[in-house]
Amino acid sequence: MSELNLILLGPPGAGKGTQADRLGEDFGLPHISTGDMLRAQVSAGTELGREAKRYMDEGELVPDEVIINMIKERIVDDDARDGFLVDGFPRNVSQADALAVALSDLDRRLTAALLIEVSDDEVVRRLAGRRVCIKNGAHIYHVEFDPPKHDMVCDQDGARLIQRDDDREDTIRKRLQVYAEKTEPLIDYYDEQGLLRRFDGSRSPDEVHAHIRAALATLKLEEEL
Numbered sequence: 001m002s003e004l005n006l007i008l009l010g011p012p013g014a015g016k017g018t019q020a021d022r023l024g025e026d027f028g029l030p031h032i033s034t035g036d037m038l039r040a041q042v043s044a045g046t047e048l049g050r051e052a053k054r055y056m057d058e059g060e061l062v063p064d065e066v067i068i069n070m071i072k073e074r075i076v077d078d079d080a081r082d083g084f085l086v087d088g089f090p091r092n093v094s095q096a097d098a099l100a101v102a103l104s105d106l107d108r109r110l111t112a113a114l115l116i117e118v119s120d121d122e123v124v125r126r127l128a129g130r131r132v133c134i135k136n137g138a139h140i141y142h143v144e145f146d147p148p149k150h151d152m153v154c155d156q157d158g159a160r161l162i163q164r165d166d167d168r169e170d171t172i173r174k175r176l177q178v179y180a181e182k183t184e185p186l187i188d189y190y191d192e193q194g195l196l197r198r199f200d201g202s203r204s205p206d207e208v209h210a211h212i213r214a215a216l217a218t219l220k221l222e223e224e225l
């Protein structure tokens with residue numbers, strides 16, 4: 001009866017996706033990235049996907065209700081019976097309320113909200129240092145953590161490396177500002193409900209992973225009692 005129904009919170013660049021993948025493997029939980037799910041449904045042309053596409057084509061945000069319905073459909077799958085890890089949703093308090101209602105419709109509830117905390121300057125250091133090959137976007141470097149052998153040249157094919165617009169410092173700072181305004185109130189929201197678990201995201205990915213894994217193992221035991 002012990003479910004691990006989890007959401008991951010944290011700024012862009014905190015490594016949420018990586019951690020969700022690894023923890024998903026540890027505990028046998030599907031990693032539900034709402035962004036990936038949305039893209040998959042749109043390309044598969046499902047009813048929800050077609051509905052979402054209508055908004056995207058108009059340049060509008062996909063309504064919360066559509067995303068919530070996708071999550072609901074996904075978590076009734078067999079592989080999510082013991083729980084799930086949602087990454088990318090909710091992004092604000094009204095979405096969090098809607099998610100709570102959706103879960104309760106399915107006779108489930110959130111087990112914990114995992115927050116990976118990283119300072120703004122560290123996020124900028126991580127993201128603004130990325131350089132991408134113009135020939136193959138999968139060739140990714142980092143000026144500090146994974147530099148190419150020759151400045152601004154891809155090791156694998158000799159093509160030029162560029163900084164994507166998304167990775168420019170001013171763009172990152174704007175995203176962090178939006179995160180602070182919309183998502184940070186969620187931290188208080190989950191804290192008040194006793195669901196928040198904080199993790200120091202300035203540590204290495206391995207250390208962050210070990211900390212969260214240990215916390216989840218404890219949580220799972222508590223749920224079983």
Ligand SMILES: [Zn+2]
Pocket residue numbers: 133134135136139154155156157158159
């Ligand atoms: Zn390349």
